[in-house]
Amino acid sequence: MSNQAKRAQANHPILDLLADRWSPYAFDPQTVEEEKLLSCLEAARWAASSYNEQPWSFVVAKREDETEFPRLLDCLLEANQAWAKNAGVLMITVTSKQFSRDGKPNLMAEHDIGLAIGNLTAQATSFGLFVHQMAGINRSKARQTYNIPESHEPLTAIGLGYAANAQRDQAPRSRRPLSEFVFKGAWGTSR
């Protein structure tokens, strides 16, 4: 669903699939096609990562799975459950905390799973799907529910699906200008 009100008001031209991305609260509870879901996960797979560690995992539940969807929904904070229950797919994202090659801490794991989810989101947008990410999860419940080992860390949840056009999602998107976060020569000095 393209939505002109939500489109990024970009000051420099950017790809449609980046400009048209936004995070809906109102999902339409329809099925996400399996082949589209697989392509979204495949897109995540091909992200860059430090030493090609690929420190990302995804626990996935589709809305029509009456066993797994409620279990995953229950790992979200209540405020998120209220809207995420209509997403066609829910996921818990998990990072690995150490490099598999030498057991040393991977300080790039969270950065790298962000890259992978950026890929997933671009792929989703190309299908007309939307992604809403949540920091608000119950990490210990997720760990317990899925038996996630101590070597790994549940980080976020993702709602993926088709957007409904509800009132809550009409506010325009806003961002700081480049001059506030792109610097040259010294911190705070705009290019």
Place this chain on the structure above:
Amino acid sequence: MSNQAKRAQANHPILDLLADRWSPYAFDPQTVEEEKLLSCLEAARWAASSYNEQPWSFVVAKREDETEFPRLLDCLLEANQAWAKNAGVLMITVTSKQFSRDGKPNLMAEHDIGLAIGNLTAQATSFGLFVHQMAGINRSKARQTYNIPESHEPLTAIGLGYAANAQRDQAPRSRRPLSEFVFKGAWGTSR
């Protein structure tokens, strides 16, 4: 530069601009056009972030800037300087560690800057540009060189530019299969 040998061998269809992305060691030392650089940064700007905090900043130096480019290059570890010196643009990426709204730690800052750099990378790929990210930076030197405050953390460097077709960059890309990192119902259980 499209490079069939480097294209992702995807098991499910993904966007060309995700499949054709890879991280060159051999950059062609040509200028990156200013309008393309601005679009890449603009793409980063419109990423999602927790509470819309936008916890990302970028210190940018173009190769033709004879003052700033060597200063930034000097913030990389030596092994990275050897190849990154040919990138058209170098950047230091910086996260903010606290939410501006309440001063609390932002546990999503590294994840969110990953999302933003995912956007930047997709935009770059659409221009035929390439991105090579580096964890290997001298963080204290970066902090000192640019007077980065304690509230913020230098995280990575980015080389952005046109790829040369050097021997070092001919190896095919490899990734773990989805079955190793996409689970259903329990950790380690493939969907």
